[in-house]
Amino acid sequence: MGSITITISVEKLAVLASILVVTALSTWILMADYNASYTWIMPLDSARSIAGYWKTSTAIGIYDLGFENANYSNTLIVNGLFSEVFLDRVDTGYAIVVAKGFNPFVLLITAMVLANTLLAAAGRLGGTGVRGFPLGLVFLTLLASATLLSLFPYISEGYTLGFSVYEYPVKEYFFRDLPYNQLSSNISLQLGFYRFVYNVTVTNVPGGSLVRIWFSPGNDTVLIPTLIYIEEESAVNITRLLVSNNNEVFTAFYVSGSREGGTGVLRILIFSEKQLNSSSIGYYVLSFHGGKSGSSIAAFAIPIVFTLVLTVFNVLTLRVLAKAGSGRNALSL
Numbered sequence: 346m347g348s349i350t351i352t353i354s355v356e357k358l359a360v361l362a363s364i365l366v367v368t369a370l371s372t373w374i375l376m377a378d379y380n381a382s383y384t385w386i387m388p389l390d391s392a393r394s395i396a397g398y399w400k401t402s403t404a405i406g407i408y409d410l411g412f413e414n415a416n417y418s419n420t421l422i423v424n425g426l427f428s429e430v431f432l433d434r435v436d437t438g439y440a441i442v443v444a445k446g447f448n449p450f451v452l453l454i455t456a457m458v459l460a461n462t463l464l465a466a467a468g469r470l471g472g473t474g475v476r477g478f479p480l481g482l483v484f485l486t487l488l489a490s491a492t493l494l495s496l497f498p499y500i501s502e503g504y505t506l507g508f509s510v511y512e513y514p515v516k517e518y519f520f521r522d523l524p525y526n527q528l529s530s531n532i533s534l535q536l537g538f539y540r541f542v543y544n545v546t547v548t549n550v551p552g553g554s555l556v557r558i559w560f561s562p563g564n565d566t567v568l569i570p571t572l573i574y575i576e577e578e579s580a581v582n583i584t585r586l587l588v589s590n591n592n593e594v595f596t597a598f599y600v601s602g603s604r605e606g607g608t609g610v611l612r613i614l615i616f617s618e619k620q621l622n623s624s625s626i627g628y629y630v631l632s633f634h635g636g637k638s639g640s641s642i643a644a645f646a647i648p649i650v651f652t653l654v655l656t657v658f659n660v661l662t663l664r665v666l667a668k669a670g671s672g673r674n675a676l677s678l
Contacts, residue, residue: 359479360466363486367462370493371455374500378451381500385442385507388633389435390553390599396429396639398503401446403430410557410597410629411437437597439555439631442507451496454648458489461659468663481662488658492651499644508633517627518545519563525620536588537569539616543626547611551632552602558587558613559595563623566591571617573626577601578610604633 383400387393389407407419432440465485525543550556560573573587577600587594602609615626 356469356479359482360469363462363482364466366486367458367489367493370490371459374451374493374496375447375455377497378448378500379446381448381503383442383444383503383506385444386510386633387432387440387442387507388553388555388599389432389439390555392434393432393440394429394638395442395506398444398448398506398640399430400444400448403442403444405430405432406441406443407435407438408441409435409438410555411595413593413595436599437555439633444503448500448503450645450648451500454496454652455493457652458492458655461655462486462489465659465662481665485655485659485662488651488655492648492655495648495651499640499648502640502644506637506639508636511632511634513630513632515627515629516547517625520565520615520621520624520626523626527620534572534616536572537618539569539572539618541617541620543615543617543621545613545615545626545628547613547628547630549608550600550611550630551604551608551634552600552606553604554600554630554632555597556600556611556631557595557597557629559593559627560587560589560615561593561625561627562589562591563621563625565619565621565624567618569618571615571621571624574614574616576612576614578612604636 383398385395387395402424409419430442432442462485465482469479469482520543523543523545525541528540528542547556558573558575560571562571571589573589573594575585575587575596577583583601585596585598587596600609600611611628613626613628615621
């Protein structure tokens with residue numbers, strides 16, 4: 346009986362190995378990108394944007410502390426390929442952005458690497474007449490692998506975007522436990538004459554923090570509205586006023602000052618016509634630190650540079666193979 350012998354040249358094995366290596370790395374990078382779920386917290390004392398990390402599915406939640414429900418959230422889910430997300434200013438809230446899915450930049454670079462590899466393999470096996478161990482293809486495979494691996498730092502850097510947040514414990518005080526000053530005579534303010542004043546001081550408030558303050562009247566009943574003055578001692582002429590007419594009132598605001606600077610002091614003065622007992626005053630502070638809105642130049646540029654070098658090398662190699670093949674065809678004629 347006859348035997349069947351299948352022979353695969355070293356050249357074809359090298360081409361097959363090149364395709365397998367690049368395909369495996371591409372799959373790994375794409376899975377790493379797809380599984381990379383980013384959560385970015387952004388203070389909205391000014392308009393914000395995040396560039397270069399927009400995923401195919403993104404949820405944007407605006408948490409507004411200026412509402413009666415301090416955790417009120419307006420959430421928007423966006424699907425599609427974009428390069429940048431813009432967040433408008435909200436003086437009483439902050440944003441949480443959750444990005445999932447594929448990153449268009451990673452998809453583009455990976456697609457170009459795969460295209461270059463397949464074109465190089467097709468050029469090598471396309472009947473050019475050039476035979477032997479394909480050193481050029483080996484170098485191209487190494488270059489393609491380096492291009493794909495250069496995407497990993499870019500993907501990892503997405504976790505470092507946004508701001509880090511420190512949440513201070515919620516503080517609430519009942520007026521029966523607070524010291525007060527009884528004025529020697531009634532003082533006239535905006536809405537009447539007041540006899541009692543309470544002072545709550547909030548120290549070491551970092552610049553740029555988001556603060557929520559609320560007043561609850563409890564079972565205390567007053568004839569004229571209770572006045573709550575909020576003063577920033579570190580700033581000039583920044584005073585806020587809350588007026589409680591036997592009802593709960595609240596406010597939220599960003600304190601002045603730089604986040605890289607020192608801390609400030611908030612002084613809360615409560616004026617009442619009579620001594621308060623079951624009423625309460627509370628506050629809540631969120632401080633934001635750091636802040637990064639886009640990838641570094643190196644993380645974004647290195648994959649692009651590698652891709653350009655890979656493409657140029659591949660084009661030049663294909664031209665050389667084409668010329669060599671045409672030369673052999675001419676000699677055979």
